[in-house]
Amino acid sequence: MRNSSFLLIFLILSVMQFTCGYSVSGKVIAVKDGDTIEILQDNKPYRLRLDGVDCPEKNQAFGQKAKEFTSSLCFGYTVRAEISENDKYGRFISRVYLPSGRILNEELLKAGYAWHYKEYNKERRLADMEDQARYKKIGLWADKDPVPPWNFRKNINSSDKPVSAAGGNFVGSANSSKFHTLSCEWGKKISKNNQVFFKTKEEAIKQGYKPCKSCKP
Structure with missing residues (x-):
């Protein structure tokens, strides 16, 4: 017992x-x-x-x-x-x-x-x-218009297009400290999974990114 x-x-x-x-x-x-x-x-x-x-x-x-x-x-x-x-x-x-x-x-x-x-x-x-x-x-x-991550994920999952469709004019990598114009050859080499988009140069710099010396955004 x-x-x-x-x-x-x-x-x-x-x-x-x-x-x-x-x-x-x-x-x-x-x-x-x-x-x-x-x-x-x-x-x-x-x-x-x-x-x-x-x-x-x-x-x-x-x-x-x-x-x-x-x-x-x-x-x-x-x-x-x-x-x-x-x-x-x-x-x-x-x-x-x-x-x-x-x-x-x-x-x-x-x-x-x-x-x-x-x-x-x-x-x-x-x-x-x-x-x-x-x-x-x-x-x-x-940021003037921050995007909630749940909306960001929803946009990614609903489209195969790059995130720039959401309004980004510059692109950087989650694994580096450089940012580029969308037409930059170095920017185009960034894996889709690592792309970080910015609306302005000021936004990129504020987040610790530096301009690419090749495309000079």
Whole structure:
């Protein structure tokens, strides 16, 4: 009877772990983009998708900046992740605590490198953080007309045409620091998956890109 009771308690606790959330701690070994990181705990990798926020895609304006910001806060450090669920890609939806006690999800919103992902998260606190960054015009909010990443993904998936159709006049690569005119031979060599488009030269420079010496945009 006692063994049966212990087994029942174990099963209940196991179910609670996956329905009520649980936490893991590990060293950040990779930053995939602004809102996705990978940690290692006991030689087991966990790919974490930050809960409640959505950063620009890597080939979208401010995508590289968001990734760099996330990396500056957590890469190589041990963090704690409060996991709520898994998404359809097998990632762990998490609230990530930095060594300082700050929450990575919130820091991205405060710095203006993420949108509050209202479709999946209804926290008023996160919405307020986005509003404050928008009011201060910091990060991606410095752009006059920032495109939400969910709309950007929708446009990419619905068309085989390059993102320039959305209004970009200059192109750069997510893997380099140069930007080009759309007719530049070097710009044409950039893989579609790495293309980053800018409406103006000022926008490209603001995001850390430098003019190509060949096409001189």
